[in-house]
Amino acid sequence: MTPTPAAPLRVFLVEGNPLIRIGLSAVLRGRTVRLVGAAADAVACLERIGDTDPDVVLVDLDGPRGAGLAALRSLARRFPGARVVATGSACGEESELALAALSAGARGFLLKDSEPGMILDALRLVRCGAVVLSPGLGDVLPTLLASAPTDVPGRCTLAGLTAREHDVLRLVAHGYDNRRIARELTLSDKTVRNYVSAVLSKLGAGSRGEAIVVARRAGLGGDTRCEKPVRPVAR
Known part of the structure; x- marks a missing residue:
């Protein structure tokens, strides 16, 4: 075929x-x-x-x-x-x-x-x-x-997140989209969308990009067993 x-x-x-x-x-x-x-x-x-x-x-x-x-x-x-x-x-x-x-x-x-x-x-x-x-x-x-100034999103902590929301944020920090996160966590796409919305709200982030900044400042996304959260494009 x-x-x-x-x-x-x-x-x-x-x-x-x-x-x-x-x-x-x-x-x-x-x-x-x-x-x-x-x-x-x-x-x-x-x-x-x-x-x-x-x-x-x-x-x-x-x-x-x-x-x-x-x-x-x-x-x-x-x-x-x-x-x-x-x-x-x-x-x-x-x-x-x-x-x-x-x-x-x-x-x-x-x-x-x-x-x-x-x-x-x-x-x-x-x-x-x-x-x-x-x-x-x-x-x-x-x-x-x-070294980002305190008015950059991320000045808050992650203490308010549930364990599942923390997992979702970690995968967002790796650059995964909702469908990939759903596969990784064995959840429905709709459930992941709801978790992402909740995470953004709790962090005061207006976008996934801001959430990535928050997560990176908190030390998430650096697990070498996963994809790097930011990929330099090959020369």
Whole structure:
């Protein structure tokens, strides 16, 4: 029997620089990727994305300071099922920007000078539930989390979680999606969704990205028997 080909990866692109937007659009069009929409800013993205049903949203963080992060928060709030990868230029503060992006709800952060193949690999990994970072950034993330200021989500403890909620948070920290968590814990998808909602509420986290930050600061996600919570994309 001939295997059924995998469905194309559906991507929505948010990029303020028209030249970069055109270039990335060309990279993202192909047999295995379908560019379902593109926008120059968050306002246009939020107006259009609801009709496109993307697997992954690629969001530019360059531009007016804070605007890109505000866009991530808006996406996480209005489309909680969206998997977002943030991009930014090398500026000497890439690690801090990556941490801010994860806190705002992103499932990854890539530098704009990444090779096209690396970008595509990252988007596919995020669709499968992973959290990805450009090479080198994942190595410094634990240090950043440990030194993050107290206004970063994670200042609370995990003492209020039940044992099962703690298990769910640990798997969220490994980048697992709800379906994978359900398999790992032998639960229904609906039950896992309820647990995740309860965990986010108790932690005061507005997104899975924030929950990952909380979990990493609490020391979860480092069990070498499991997948790493943040995967650097291969060079």
